[in-house]
Amino acid sequence: MATRLPPPKRIKVYHGVPEPEPEAPKPSPNVVVQFVSEEDGRSLAPAVSLPANTTREGLEVLLNKLSTQDEDPVPFSFHVALPEGPDTKPGAPTRIVIQKSLEADVLGHPSDTFSPEDVFVLYCSPQSVFRVRPATRCSSTLSGHKSPILCASFSPTGNLLATGSGDTAARLWDLNTETPSHVLTGHVGWVLCVEWEAMERKLATGGHDGHVRLWDPKTGKSIGEAMKGHSKWITSLSWEPIHINPSSPRLASSSKDGTVRIWSTLTRRTEFTLGGHSASVNVVRWGGAGGLKGSLYTASSDRTVRIWDGETGRPIYTLKDHAHWVTTLALNTDFVLRTGPFDHTGKKPTSDEHAQELAKSRYDTLLRTTPELLISGSDDHTLFLWSPFGPSASQKPVARLLGHQRQVSHVAFSPDGRWAASAGWDGSVRVWEGRTGKFVATLRGHVGAVYRLAWSADSRLLVSASKDSTLKIWDLKTYKIKTDLPGHTDEVYCVDFVADKVVSGGRDRTVKIWKN
Numbered sequence: 001m002a003t004r005l006p007p008p009k010r011i012k013v014y015h016g017v018p019e020p021e022p023e024a025p026k027p028s029p030n031v032v033v034q035f036v037s038e039e040d041g042r043s044l045a046p047a048v049s050l051p052a053n054t055t056r057e058g059l060e061v062l063l064n065k066l067s068t069q070d071e072d073p074v075p076f077s078f079h080v081a082l083p084e085g086p087d088t089k090p091g092a093p094t095r096i097v098i099q100k101s102l103e104a105d106v107l108g109h110p111s112d113t114f115s116p117e118d119v120f121v122l123y124c125s126p127q128s129v130f131r132v133r134p135a136t137r138c139s140s141t142l143s144g145h146k147s148p149i150l151c152a153s154f155s156p157t158g159n160l161l162a163t164g165s166g167d168t169a170a171r172l173w174d175l176n177t178e179t180p181s182h183v184l185t186g187h188v189g190w191v192l193c194v195e196w197e198a199m200e201r202k203l204a205t206g207g208h209d210g211h212v213r214l215w216d217p218k219t220g221k222s223i224g225e226a227m228k229g230h231s232k233w234i235t236s237l238s239w240e241p242i243h244i245n246p247s248s249p250r251l252a253s254s255s256k257d258g259t260v261r262i263w264s265t266l267t268r269r270t271e272f273t274l275g276g277h278s279a280s281v282n283v284v285r286w287g288g289a290g291g292l293k294g295s296l297y298t299a300s301s302d303r304t305v306r307i308w309d310g311e312t313g314r315p316i317y318t319l320k321d322h323a324h325w326v327t328t329l330a331l332n333t334d335f336v337l338r339t340g341p342f343d344h345t346g347k348k349p350t351s352d353e354h355a356q357e358l359a360k361s362r363y364d365t366l367l368r369t370t371p372e373l374l375i376s377g378s379d380d381h382t383l384f385l386w387s388p389f390g391p392s393a394s395q396k397p398v399a400r401l402l403g404h405q406r407q408v409s410h411v412a413f414s415p416d417g418r419w420a421a422s423a424g425w426d427g428s429v430r431v432w433e434g435r436t437g438k439f440v441a442t443l444r445g446h447v448g449a450v451y452r453l454a455w456s457a458d459s460r461l462l463v464s465a466s467k468d469s470t471l472k473i474w475d476l477k478t479y480k481i482k483t484d485l486p487g488h489t490d491e492v493y494c495v496d497f498v499a500d501k502v503v504s505g506g507r508d509r510t511v512k513i514w515k516n
Contacts, residue, residue, distance in 0.1 A: 028053040028103055029116035035063050038079075038125040038418075039369050039435070052103035052116060059098065063124060075127040077477070080106050080120060082113060094439055097477055098122070125418065130344045132456040134473050135463075135502045135514035138487045140178040142511040144171055149505030151193050152494040155200045156339040160217055161496070161503050162203050163511055164191030170205045172217060175498055178513055182220025186213050195237035197249060198340030199355060202265065204251055206234025212253045214265060227263050229270050232256035238286040240310070242340035243360035244294050246352040252296055254281035260298055262313065272313040278302040283329040286310065288337060288363050289372035289389040297374055299326035305376045307388055317388055317395050324380035328410050332373045332417035332434055335455070336362045344457055344499075366417055370435050375401070375420050377408035383422055385437035399437025403430055410452050414459035419476070421462050423450035429464050431476065441479040445472050454497040463502050465495035471504055471514070485514055 028051045035044040045066035054062070056078065064073040078098040098105050106114050114120070147166030154161050160181065161173040170191045172181040189208030196203055202223065203215045210233055211226035233256050240249035250271065251263045260274040260281055279301035288294045293310035300306070305319040305326055331337070341349045341358035349355035371390025377383045383401035387393060406425035413420050413434055420432045429443040429450055448467030455462055461482065462474045469490055475482035490507035502514040 029107075031102060031116050032119045033059075033102070034119055034121050035067070035124050036121055038123040044124055047119065052107055053101050055101050056098050058101075059122070076124045077127055078122050078124055080114070080122060082111065093441060095123075099477060127458075127460070130458055132458045132461060132497075133500045133516035134461055134483050135485065135500070136483050136516055137514065138485070138512050139501075139515040140511075140513040141487075142173060142178070142180060142513070143509065144180055144183070145169070145505075145509045145511075147190075148490075148493065148507040148509060149511065150190060150493055152496050152503055152505045152511070153194050153196060154496050154498040154503065155196045155203075155217070156198050156342045157200055158498040158501075160200070161498070161511070162194040162196065162205075162217075163494075163505050164194045164205060165509070166190045168207075170194055170203075170215070172203075172220060173511060175501060175503075175513070182217075184213075184215050184220055184222070186222050186226065187211060189233070192234055193237050195239060195251075196338075197239050198242045198338060198342075198359070199246070199249075199349075200342075204237050204239070204253075206237050206253055208233040210234065210255065210257075212237070212251070212261075212263065214251075214268075224268050227253075227268055227270075229261050229273075230255040230257050230259065232280075235281060236283045238284045238296075240286055241288045241294055241337045241359065241363070243288060243356055243363050244292075244310070246356035246359070252284045252286055254284035254298060256280045258300070258302075260284050260296065260308075262296075274298065274306075274308050274313055274315075276306055276315055276318070277304070279325075282325070282327050285329050285331055285334070285374075286337070287331050287372050287374075288333055289367075290316065295389075297329055297331065299329045299376055301325040301327075303378075305329065305374070305386070319376070319384075319386060319388075319395060319397070321384055321397055321400075322376065322378040322380055322382070324378050326376050326378045328377040328408060330375050330411045330413050330420065332370065332413045332420075333363060333366060334413055335415035335457075336366050370417060373398075373413075373417070373434070375411050375413065375422075375437075377411040377422055379407040381406060381408065381424075383408055383411060383432075383437075385420075385432075401430075401432055401437050401439070403439060403442065404428065406449075409450060412453045412455060414455045414462075415457055416459045418459060419455075421453050421455070423453050423464060425449040427466070427468075429453065429462070429474065431462075431479070443472075443474050443479055443481075445481045445484075446470070448491075451491070451493055452495050454495050454502070456497045457499065461497075463495055463497060465492035465504055465506070467491045469506075469508075471495060471502065473502070487512055 145165040170184040187207035210230040214223040277300040341355040384397040404424040471485040473483040492506035
């Protein structure tokens with residue numbers, strides 16, 4: 001039987017007109033790209049001409065080939081700065097982050113600022129090599145507290161969590177098994193703050209009763225009697241950094257009574273009292289710069305931020321630019337000071353000297369490119385970035401960070417110090433460049449005041465806790481919500497990031513653990 005050929009393909013006809021031939025894709029223009037470091041603006045490689053549709057991954061491969069020799073490839077993020085002019089609206093984005101390619105993100109940007117004839121200055125920022133997975137679900141709801149949970153803090157290794165509550169007790173939770181560990185009873189008022197020593201040997205709690213207590217996390221027992229001296233409640237606690245004092249770090253406590261006390265944890269007595277503020281001291285932070293024993297930074301309702309010598313308590317600077325109560329402070333070294341010798345590799349120090357060495361190395365690595373910086377946030381709706389030590393030390397602010405419409409409730413630096421995020425009673429979270437204070441983006445999604453923020457250890461994710469009873473994890477490439485975590489039945493007062501777990505607590509009296 002003869003083979004029959006298939007009938008010829010019919011030409012599609014639309015209203016009597018044959019279908020037009022598909023247009024050939026337009027060739028992508030070539031553009032000149034100059035790779036520069038985001039840190040200091042130095043050139044990382046010679047300028048190159050390449051197709052504008054080169055993908056972000058392609059740019060990363062090219063930069064690694066041009067700038068590193070025989071090393072493991074480094075992940076980078078890229079952005080192009082948007083020029084600022086007289087017509088630039090306040091709060092407008094200041095950069096275009098490259099997510100797909102220069103052609104899609106920059107040439108196709110609605111601002112229509114760039115053309116293929118421009119030389120594209122591509123700011124490159126190396127990303128951390130390890131990656132934290134974003135939490136997507138609630139893995140445990142832990143009850144036990146009888147009143148709202150007011151504070152939460154994970155231990156430096158991430159194995160334990162401490163929470164403080166209005167029921168006068170603090171509790172310890174084991175994060176490996178996600179079960180209760182110990183109940184710490186002794187305060188006769190609300191437990192307002194919990195703070196871990198960076199070696200994880202002790203936990204300090206401060207209460208509405210004006211007492212500071214130390215606890216052994218292994219047994220849950222109180223170490224000695226309460227440390228008394230403050231006449232009003234404790235507002236915050238901070239430990240002396242491990243790289244300064246590895247064997248018996250001292251503890252600083254700030255109080256509503258307008259003073260800060262430095263306690264010796266060996267004698268359990270006050271070494272000295274800082275008494276220069278004329279109103280409530282809302283925050284104390286112990287930094288590593290400025291002297292042999294570091295410096296103490298305090299923020300007060302007398303509208304000032306003060307810096308003190310950590311060895312003698314002598315006042316160094318008084319920073320007076322705020323117009324209202326200063327309620328929150330953050331250092332770009334907070335994360336490395338808080339976690340001391342413990343990093344993402346899980347290495348454990350073998351002795352106090354080894355711990356001091358590891359902690360000093362982590363601290364020095366962070367400060368290689370920038371001095372210890374400070375951000376203060378106030379009820380005057382503004383934040384200030386300060387650089388009190390280092391080559392360009394000054395008592396004047398480096399930058400004034402504007403944009404919040406109501407009081408600033410919390411500010412936090414990312415662990416690598418590149419970014420800072422601030423939360424406000426206006427329901428927004430704002431992201432700033434950590435070294436310059438330049439505005440980067442506004443993160444909108446909450447429908448109530450945002451109380452607390454926490455960064456993941458790789459500085460890629462930010463989580464916020466709000467009055468609207470939700471937590472939100474933000475993607476810092478798109479500045480959009482990555483994951484919404486509803487589940488609490490009332491306001492969420494505290495949140496912390498532990499490896500790839502998020503822990504939160506609030507008015508509904510439950511601790512929730514969120515995982516990928």
